[in-house]
Amino acid sequence: MNHPEEPAEAEPLSDLKKGQNTSRGIYAIAGGVMLFAFGALVAGVIHSHGEQADTSKSAPADGKIAFTPPPESKIPDGPGGDSIRHGMAIFRNTGTEAAQYVGNGLTCSNCHLDAGRKPLSAPMWSAWVSYPQYRSKNKKMNSMEDRLNGCFSYSMNGQGSPSGGPPPKGDPIYTDLEAYFHWLATGAATGAKLEGAGFLKLKKTPLGYDRLRGQVVYQQHCAECHADDGQGRTDLNSRSIFPPLWGPHSYNWGAGMTQVNNAAGFIKVNMPLGAGNTLTDQQAWDVAAWIDSQERPKDPRQKGSVADNAKAFHNKEQSFYGKTVDGHLLGTGTPPAH
Numbered sequence: 068m069n070h071p072e073e074p075a076e077a078e079p080l081s082d083l084k085k086g087q088n089t090s091r092g093i094y095a096i097a098g099g100v101m102l103f104a105f106g107a108l109v110a111g112v113i114h115s116h117g118e119q120a121d122t123s124k125s126a127p128a129d130g131k132i133a134f135t136p137p138p139e140s141k142i143p144d145g146p147g148g149d150s151i152r153h154g155m156a157i158f159r160n161t162g163t164e165a166a167q168y169v170g171n172g173l174t175c176s177n178c179h180l181d182a183g184r185k186p187l188s189a190p191m192w193s194a195w196v197s198y199p200q201y202r203s204k205n206k207k208m209n210s211m212e213d214r215l216n217g218c219f220s221y222s223m224n225g226q227g228s229p230s231g232g233p234p235p236k237g238d239p240i241y242t243d244l245e246a247y248f249h250w251l252a253t254g255a256a257t258g259a260k261l262e263g264a265g266f267l268k269l270k271k272t273p274l275g276y277d278r279l280r281g282q283v284v285y286q287q288h289c290a291e292c293h294a295d296d297g298q299g300r301t302d303l304n305s306r307s308i309f310p311p312l313w314g315p316h317s318y319n320w321g322a323g324m325t326q327v328n329n330a331a332g333f334i335k336v337n338m339p340l341g342a343g344n345t346l347t348d349q350q351a352w353d354v355a356a357w358i359d360s361q362e363r364p365k366d367p368r369q370k371g372s373v374a375d376n377a378k379a380f381h382n383k384e385q386s387f388y389g390k391t392v393d394g395h396l397l398g399t400g401t402p403p404a405h
Contacts, residue, residue, distance in 0.1 A: 320366035
């Protein structure tokens, strides 16, 4: 989902050549940072110090406040700036900077694009001013550290990591990530309703979503980068260029992206990479259903059967968890990644 569709008449490339060509393109963008550089962000740098915009002119009818985070060049010197920079490095290169706690081939910036800056890809500047908050997922008030612990547990599949779980409470990884988020939110008031927060809440379509229609969309618009089998693309040094969308190297069944509505909203705005909002709403719903109806690592909260876990944690979600697809009960999990 991270690349515009190639012209139909283009000569097919081998996987090796695809990886080489894609690698060159990615590394040419902002020094090789994966999964960012969207044209809309360039215009956003106008508010270079992260001030709130003039709400008398820019606040939309719903009262949300326009906001742009500060540019990387504004990170201060000294120990505080060092912590911010390390938090940004963790966010961009999670499997390297927090390797002990990552059990898949993803980084934080795979879902929170442009290193947590991009509106409507759950930007971290909006998340920072929203916490602490109560989350129904774990039925308690959550600090930002609690929220990050969940990200490592589910989206980064901490159960498959060398440590077997997320970073322990109080780990410096959390401190540096929080320092980065706090800096991104420079000028935003705590509790402010910011324009571009979270993911797009995509309206349901009259047809509903259909995974088999989504398979066609996937082959047309997504497989070029994420591969026919959804396992993504790596460069010649086995570094991930485009992330795996299902299977043992992807997010597990506890992650929010397994909910079709979340995936559809993300896809509509952000995918294919650099060509967001080119898929129809129907295509976004359908391809989200195709992606989220594939097996992936098991939900780490599961103690008994898939059915019991579905009832406990997934019964209010738009999810394929616990459903039988093509004769397979989804939620049983994939073999450990190697």
